[in-house]
Amino acid sequence: MNTRLIKIIARQEWAAFFRARLPLGLYAVLLSMSILAIYIGWQYVNNFNEHQTEAKEEVHDHWMKQPDRHPHRVAHYGYLVFREKSPLSFFDFGLDSYVGNSVFLEAHRQNTINMSEAGFSNGMLRFGELSMAVVFQLLVPLFIIFIGFHTIAGLKENGLLKILLCQKATFRDVLLGKAAGITLLTWFLFLPLLFLGLLIGTVSHSAGLSTDELIRMGLIVLSYGIYFLIISMIVVAVSAISTNARNALMALVLIWILFYVMVPKSAQNLGNTIFVAPDKITFEQGIESDIAKVGDSHNPNDPHFSELKESTLKRYGVDSIQALPINYGALVMQEGENISSGIFDKHYNQLIQIYKSQNSIASFLSFIDPFLAIRNISMNLSGTDFESFTEFQKQTERYRFEKTQALNKIHLNQIKFKDDSKQRVNAQSFQQQPEFKFQPVPIKMSLRHGAMGISALFFWVLASFTLLSFISKKRQFQL
Amino acid sequence: MLEATNLTKRYGNHTALNQLNLTVEPGEIFALLGQNGAGKTTTINLFLGFIEPSEGMAQINGVSVSENPEEIKQYLAYIPETVMLYSNLTGLENLEYFSSLAGFEYSKTELAELLSTAGLQTQAFDLRLGGYSKGMRQKVGIAIAIAKKAKVLLLDEPTSGLDPKASNEFSTILKSLAARGTAILMATHDIFRAKEVATRIGIMREGCLQSVVRASDISANELEELYLRTV
Amino acid sequence: MKSRQKILFLECKNFLIGKAVIFSAICLLCFGVYGFYHGKTIIDRQQKTILSISDIQKKHLDQIASHGRGKPVGTTAYYPFFYTFNPASPWAKFSIGQRDINPFTLKVKMLAIEGQLYDAELTNPLTLLVGNLDASFVFIFLFPLLIIALTYNMISGEQENGVWKILRTSTTNIKAAIFYKLLVRFAFVLTMTLLLFFSGILILDLPLTQPTFQLGLVLMVYVIFWFSLSIVIVSLGKSTSFNATTMVSIWIFLCILFPGVANIIVNRNIPIPEAAETTIKQREGYHEKWDLPKKPTMEKFYAVYPQYRKYPIPEDQFSPGWYYAMQLAGDLESANSSEVLFSKLNQRQEFSERLAYFNPILTAQQLVNKVANTDLSNHIRYLESVKWHHKQIREYFYPFIFEVTPTEAMDWSGYPKYRPVTYSQEVLSSGILVIIIWIALGMALSIILFYKNFIQIKDPQNA
Incomplete structure (x- = not known):
């Protein structure tokens, strides 16, 4: 290995790029698309969050303006929580359009998160969205293919490779030099753009820049840098084993289609076939039958609730529920809530586990398809991944439970058992509840979720480097 | 049969061919010698109608090439420097395909005969062309020319890359074609092969035909000397 | 001839x-x-669930009715869910469309409908993002790639290895030679289309009725569009690399970038803030009634159902009649937002159809989803049928509620049956016409270009 020669070859690759017109034109197209994508994404996220905040404030207002009410009615009046998009979601839309945007929280019932963008779309969305991440994940590799397919194969075609090899350079130097040249070029062309886009986008819609966001941005830039390195090496490798530039181009385009269309789709579809997730009805039926097994609060002869009644009476040393100092109805309700909430959580966690198993196929296939790796990492870091959404669902459910519990407590202590439904409590007692605040997945967790993708990226760096070295040792590819 | 009158081709300021006057009669083999860029291929392309002359006229069988580009195609056959036919088809099928396109119908035995006439070994007829050597592919090219009963055969560097034996065989076939009355124009670098196969030899330089000699009037050494002097 | x-x-x-x-x-x-x-698996799974509904419904109602023994219907009516479902058309297996995103079953209570209509189906969002590898994907995304692979070097390849020169001098009729090449490829593409389509009919068990033929027609026209587009590129007479690069770029533009941008345009032009608003309004509309005098609420109810005016509603205590009147009031107050929402969804559909005129890929996908009844319009029709069913159910229960019938005295299986959305035969002519116009343009352009670049050619580069 001769670093001086590698440098010379890499520099030559740069010069060639800036002298040719077509690659520059392609770059201009990509540049304008990135800017368009980031602007649109930024504006969209901003508008969306504004709407959500407005709705949130409206709901909060309504909540605070409630007159004195019976606490159980307040529990049924419930609360609406609106999902806001994460600060970096303007860069990578991820799953955002496919998950619900609002959820109604009420007593006894775990509602689904509804009103997803996809539900209001007529199928155009299914072709894919134009975000900056999409430009960087799909189109920059294509750009690398277009500027790099002829890099070695072209040399072979016009006999230059032989001349080069007759100089001091080894085939390995040539391959590494070309790969280094293309990688550095793409880094130079795209990474500053990426970082600036992220920075400007984030700073301009939030007051300041948190360290968390800064770290995320840094990691995003870093992983895309590694991704471009991998793609550049693959392109050089394919170019090196092709007899002419045309074959190299065909092979690379084929690989592109495999990486970006076929493998991801097949992986996910396969995951869905192997790990069958229940649909809503089956899911609900499962929960219902489990609840019926534990105890049915509506059934006066239910053993679980009879036992509850007896133990409560014993504890307070009275012989009828009317004589209790607390509201027995509220106690039963809370017990029902405890049971159903526990069972729901169990089933929901199982469901999430099935989804995770489905998604794991794609995660494993990151070792075959680097696009899957960067797609997952990018979503993890942008907070638009599967885990962020699950976290939202879990936090809203916890909030629902706590809110209901608090209301049941008021019911328990402030409402008399006799003529229960005719009483009301002071509005202040339920106004003091905390507002829902989504706690985003901390960066450590994001990285843990992205661990498979990250190791896949490193695997790919090693693998493609090894591949280049292997190719460089083969005489047949030098002809 | 083949006639150029004041044939000129200019690309911008550059004159690729300047005032060429040339006649090739039936049964004659005319070899054009010259360095790269002397105008040999331009001449052939003008006769083929692939390019338009800036001045003058190229005629085949008395028909102007630029005025009737389609008509002249029935008289001529062309073999480029590297004969790449359809590598997925056999030699026989290639011949069948091209002769059908030219509007001829031959039976299998007739096609086989044509290939034999062109000097291809019988074993090769039914092999895919992908496995042929250059010399074998050229023979199929010749067979295509014979099959369409071409009156004129245009060849561009036919012997480059052929081994001496194949090259010699090729000369024999060309001579036998000429003997049937075909007018042959070939561009070549190979002075000795030109001397051996051609009836007349023209030496070109910078788009001009500098001198024309009869092959029988000159020895190989004299021809080389003349060539070096001219270019 | 021979x-x-x-x-x-x-x-x-x-x-x-x-x-x-x-x-x-x-x-x-x-x-x-x-x-x-894949399409069969997904849709069969959905159909299986749909089939299980009637049992679930029956069991559910039996349970409610037995629990409610001794209580009036007005109290019991709060509990039961009524299941609705959106049956898949036979062609949904071919194109799953939006069926995996939108719920295909919904259960509704007698409570206000607006809060129940937009319940999501449980799905893995990553699966939705990645999308289905169903037959329509194969035809719409992958078939063009096959066509590109078959045509990109059709002539340029021969030019680059030199056969073209011999071919040109061999025949006086180069037009015919080109035509044969096109014909062979075209026949191959058509055979592949038909082969795949017919195996689809067999494997998916599609009925041999008009929609199947419509589907076949759309696919045929779509495939021909791509063929003519590729031919235009071939007729430019450029190199193999140029052809491949251009064709793939066009594919990416039409299949990924254009829809991406179009989607943004649609969302920006027709935003749907009503989605959140409907939910909020319905909730407020209903809940505030608890704290208001009962009379105005009842008047709202009587305006729609005057026949219940004769039943007394006590002002100072809870009564089921009043409770359901409040629920209806919630719906009435959010009806406007809800209507706007539906009409906006329709507007989105229409607007995207207009945008699709510029992109036959979108047009084709929309047409296929229309045939399969798996598009947004179908879902809207489904939601309307759910609303209708909800109304029927309410009206079935009202007399029992106002009459204070005991639970056990009511016929719990006599409620109006849910009438699912039937297959809607769509008019496809305008979409097909648009693609045909594109084909005609492509054909005309390629003929001109073929003449210019291959037939009357005087250019030494292509010679």
Whole structure:
């Protein structure tokens, strides 16, 4: 290995790029698309969050303006929580359009998160969205293919490779030099753009820049840098084993289609076939039958609730529920809530586990398809991944439970058992509840979720480097 | 049969061919010698109608090439420097395909005969062309020319890359074609092969035909000397 | 005549022996078969769930009725859910469309409908993002790639290895030679289309009725569009690399970038803030009534159902009649937002159809989803049927509620049956016409270009 020669070859690759017109034109197209994508994404996220905040404030207002009410009615009046998009979601839309945007929280019932963008779309969305991440994940590799397919194969075609090899350079130097040249070029062309886009986008819609966001941005830039390195090496490798530039181009385009269309789709579809997730009805039926097994609060002869009644009476040393100092109805309700909430959580966690198993196929296939790796990492870091959404669902459910519990407590202590439904409590007692605040997945967790993708990226760096070295040792590819 | 009158081709300021006057009669083999860029291929392309002359006229069988580009195609056959036919088809099928396109119908035995006439070994007829050597592919090219009963055969560097034996065989076939009355124009670098196969030899330089000699009037050494002097 | 057949035969043979052709055709067939299998699995699973509904419903109502023994219907009516479902058309297996995103079953209570209408189906969002590898994907995304693979080097390849020169001098009729080449490829593409389509009919068990033919027609026209588009690129007479790059770029533009941008345009032009608003309004509309005098609420109810005016509603205590009147009031107050929401969804559909005029890929996908009844319009029709069913259920219960009938005295299976959305035969002519216009433009352009670049050519580069 001769670093001086590698440098010379890499520099030559740069010069060639800036002298040719077509690659520059392609770059201009990509540049304008990135800017368009980031602007649109930024504006969209901003508008969306504004709407959500407005709705949130409206709901909060309504909540605070409630007159004195019976606490159980307040529990049924419930609360609406609106999902806001994460600060970096303007860069990578991820799953955002496919998950619900609002959820109604009420007593006894775990509602689904509804009103997803996809539900209001007529199928155009299914072709894919134009975000900056999409430009960087799909189109920059294509750009690398277009500027790099002829890099070695072209040399072979016009006999230059032989001349080069007759100089001091080894085939390995040539391959590494070309790969280094293309990688550095793409880094130079795209990474500053990426970082600036992220920075400007984030700073301009939030007051300041948190360290968390800064770290995320840094990691995003870093992983895309590694991704471009991998793609550049693959392109050089394919170019090196092709007899002419045309074959190299065909092979690379084929690989592109495999990486970006076929493998991801097949992986996910396969995951869905192997790990069958229940649909809503089956899911609900499962929960219902489990609840019926534990105890049915509506059934006066239910053993679980009879036992509850007896133990409560014993504890307070009275012989009828009317004589209790607390509201027995509220106690039963809370017990029902405890049971159903526990069972729901169990089933929901199982469901999430099935989804995770489905998604794991794609995660494993990151070792075959680097696009899957960067797609997952990018979503993890942008907070638009599967885990962020699950976290939202879990936090809203916890909030629902706590809110209901608090209301049941008021019911328990402030409402008399006799003529229960005719009483009301002071509005202040339920106004003091905390507002829902989504706690985003901390960066450590994001990285843990992205661990498979990250190791896949490193695997790919090693693998493609090894591949280049292997190719460089083969005489047949030098002809 | 083949006639150029004041044939000129200019690309911008550059004159690729300047005032060429040339006649090739039936049964004659005319070899054009010259360095790269002397105008040999331009001449052939003008006769083929692939390019338009800036001045003058190229005629085949008395028909102007630029005025009737389609008509002249029935008289001529062309073999480029590297004969790449359809590598997925056999030699026989290639011949069948091209002769059908030219509007001829031959039976299998007739096609086989044509290939034999062109000097291809019988074993090769039914092999895919992908496995042929250059010399074998050229023979199929010749067979295509014979099959369409071409009156004129245009060849561009036919012997480059052929081994001496194949090259010699090729000369024999060309001579036998000429003997049937075909007018042959070939561009070549190979002075000795030109001397051996051609009836007349023209030496070109910078788009001009500098001198024309009869092959029988000159020895190989004299021809080389003349060539070096001219270019 | 005979020599023409010979040429055609040899052209065919030459073409079909090519490894790339066989390879890509086999790949496509494999994906096609997988696509059929996938569509069948997904839709069969949905249909199975739909079939299980009547049992679930019956059990559910039995349980409610037995629990409610001794209580009036007004109290019991709060509990039961009534299931609705959106049956899949036979063609949904071919194109799953939006069926995986939108719920295909919904259960509603007698409570205000607006809060129940937008319940989501439980799905893995990553699966939704990645999308289905169904038959429509194979036809709409992958078929163009096959066509590109078959045509990109059709002439340029021969020019680059030198056969073209011999070919041009061999025949006086180069037009015919080009025509044969096109014909062979076209026939191959058409055969593949029909082969895959007919195996689809067999595997998916599609009925041989008009929609199947419509589907076939759309696919045929779509495939021809791509063929003519590729021919335009070939007729430019550029190099193989140029052709491949251009064709793939066009594919990416039409299949990924254009829809991405179009989606943004649609969302920006027709935003749907009503989605959140409807929910909020319905909730407020209903809940505030608890704290208001009962009379105005009842008046709202009587305006729609005057026949219940005769039943007394006590002002100072809870009564089921009043409770359901409040629920209805919630719906009435959010009805406007809800209507706007529905009309906006329709506007979105129409607007995207207009945008699709510029992109036959979108047009084709929309047409296929229309035939399959798996698009947004179908879902809107489903939601309307759910609303209708909800109304029927309410009206069935009202008399029992106001009459204070005991639970056990009511016929719990006599409620109006849910009437699912029936197959809607869509008019496809305008979409098909648009694609045909694109084809005609492509054909005309390619003929002109072929003449210019290959037939009357005087350019030494292509000679």
